Amino acid sequence: MTSNKQTLAQQRKMETETGGRQLRMTVYASLMAALTAAGAYMAIPIGPVPIVLQNLFIYLAGLLLGWRWGLASVGVYILAGAFGLPVFAGGLGGIGRIVGPTGGYLIGFLPAVFLIGWISAKRKGNVVYDVVAMIIGTAVIYAMGVSWLKILTGMTWGKTLAVGMLPFLIGDALKIAAAVPISKALRPIVNKTKEA
Amino acid sequence: MAGLTALGYISGSGRLHRWDPRFKIVALIMVSLASLGTSLPVLSGACLLMLMVVIRAGVPPGALMRDLKPVVLLLLFIFLARALVTPGEQLFVLGPWPVTREGVIAGAAICSRLLLVLLAGVAVMASTRLSEIKAAVEWFLKPIPGVPEKRVGTMLSLIVRFLPHILDQARETGEAQRARGIENRKNPFYRVIRFSIPVLRRTFLTADQLALAMEARCYADDRTDAELVSDRSDWILMGTTVLLCLCLLMF
Amino acid sequence: MSFIEIRNLCHRFPDGTLGIDGIDLSIEKGEFVVIAGKNGSGKTTLLRHLNGLLTPSNGEVILDGMSVGQDPRRARRIVGMVFQDADSQIVGETVYEDAAFGPENLKLDREAIRQRVVNALAVVALERLSEQRPHILSGGEKRRLAIAGVLAMEPEVVVFDEPFSNLDYDGIRQVLTQMLTLHKVGKTLLVTTHDLEKVITHADRLVILFEGEVVRNGAPADLLEETENFGVRQPCAARLGGEVPSWLD
Secondary structure, three states: OHHHHHHHHHHHHHHHHHHHHHHHHHHHHHHHHHHHHHHOOOEEOOOOOOEEOHHHHHHHHHHHHHHHHHHHHHHHHHHHHHOOOOOOOOOOOOHHHHHOOOHHHHHHHHHHHHHHHHHHOOOOOOHHHHHHHHHHHHHHHHHHHHHHHHHHHOOOHHHHHHHHOHHHHHHHHHHHHHHHHHHHHHHHHHHHHHHO | OHHHHOOOOOOOOOHHHHOOHHHHHHHHHHHHHHHHHOOHHHHHHHHHHHHHHHHHOOOOHHHHHHHHHHHHHHHHHHHHHHHHHOOOOEEEEEOOEEEEHHHHHHHHHHHHHHHHHHHHHHHHHHHOOHHHHHHHHHHHHOOOOOOOHHHHHHHHHHHHHHHHHHHHHHHHHHHHHHHOOHHHOOOHHHHHHHHHHHHHHHHHHHHHHHHHHHHHOOOOOOOOOOOOOOOHHHHHHHHHHHHHHHHHHHO | OOOEEEEEEEEEOOOOOEEEEEEEEEEOOOOEEEEEOOOOOOHHHHHHHHOOOOOOOEEEEEEOOEEHHHOHHHHHHHEEEEOOOHHHHOOOOOHHHHHHHHHHHOOOOHHHHHHHHHHHHHHOOOHHHOOOOHHHOOHHHHHHHHHHHHHOOOOOEEEEEOOOOOOOHHHHHHHHHHHHHHHHOOOEEEEEEOEHHHOHHHOOEEEEEEOOEEEEEEOHHHHHHHHHHHOOEOOHHHHOOOOOOOOOO
């Protein structure tokens, strides 16, 4: 009787702890989604083209939250935008933005965050894996973004790449490089939840 | 912050505002689909009609113009690209490129299609509270197995809750760093890191606190359902929308 | 047995430091207890065991005859917690929706939720702001909203963690007024602070924590002379040998 009661108590305790961990990851995933939204408005003014931080937060969602919660974060971000919450750059949301000219990039965030989370988890904390994961993720974002832009405009591949990818590559390289120390600084905060 | 809410909810009590949010979302999707299968003259008529709906919903035309501007520029770009690259009967020459009749028509069709979907989105946004959108999303996700619909709803509220906080933190961090002369550092790598780490650290600590507070208030995925009611006039409005969409498809 | 029984409660953090060390404390129903101590003395750690946000390394907390660890959700319904940072405990998009968050988690029906929220907002005098976005409220209003969010769950015990931090004079008086109202209707109140001046006149009992242990426990008037030995500032009036006046007069 007593031992039965004890196992029940133990079970309750464990349920509460998993519940707490799940809740914390849910809140973190929402925070990353909000950061992705805010990232469209955050720019470091350097030179003629300011560096917009949005895809930095996509990288970080994958690196910090892992593929499952990263996917949840980006998925809810796109869902929020599709239903008209003001989360897309320029303030205008709605389905129009997803089928609009920049929609391919937005949808590309989904496979990108999955790949970044999945590849970087193969070797935890290994910088090479992290960087490769982000390069592949970036490639996927452009593959989808540029293809959709080409379908809408009917331009040649060469021209579409020239307006839809080449101007941003230097900024992307910089953000990939920056994501490495940033994720290193933030991982202790996030991981105490994932593992503790 | 102002830029974020420019075309948000506008309080009102018109028919569109009182329409059950579930119907509004279905209607939005139907209009988007119908726009794919119709011709240019009908599309431009539909755009005008939708513009009237948006203005009737209480959106000030000035704010609408301002917020649509960046999008209209993108649309213009698509229009030009289409007009220039589509082969066909030449209308006139723009610099070194010939502009074709077929190109102008194709470009105008694509742009009015996107504009229609955008305007429909604006109409829904302006007439629907966040809590209603959340309730409708939860309702639509409920039958899908494996999707915890209440948690998705909670995440939607949390995003909106975090946004102003993040922008405040970003502004404060930016000001504090300018006060200490960050602008003298030309290295962009250094500046991205110096900006992001404090903003992320602070917002993650807030998130920690929030998760604790939610736990203390008994957070559970199994929560009270949101309130949604629909009556006959909701269905009548839906029927009208279906008819209009069919008209779009016929011509 | 008392309403809240804390028995030999110890908490060691994952990094090995000892947060609280062997605390024994009994609190009766309807008491107004102030827990004082300097930063790091273990006040917040102690509070978070009352509703199972932290699990003890040793010992237990018994709430109305049942251990907190056995059913943390029950404990969270009995003990409502107002956190130190009011800003970071607001969940809803409007004042009304934030106050409704707790009752929704209890899966009450809509009508019951509406009644509880209306009552709770009336108690803290925020009913006129119920459609506002919480982000634009003043510091005192945010703290009152946090209190309303807790009251809507109809707890027996309300716990305040450093309720006066970051508030201006008016905000402090608003929160203090709320506390006295709750005390009057029979709620048990636990308030932690490192600044006794603002609240001690109204309390039934003072508990002083020092390095994770209870070092003093008794009537406020008897203990005020000793507080500075434990890093807690003695209220001015007490230093001069008088009675500490209320901040509400």
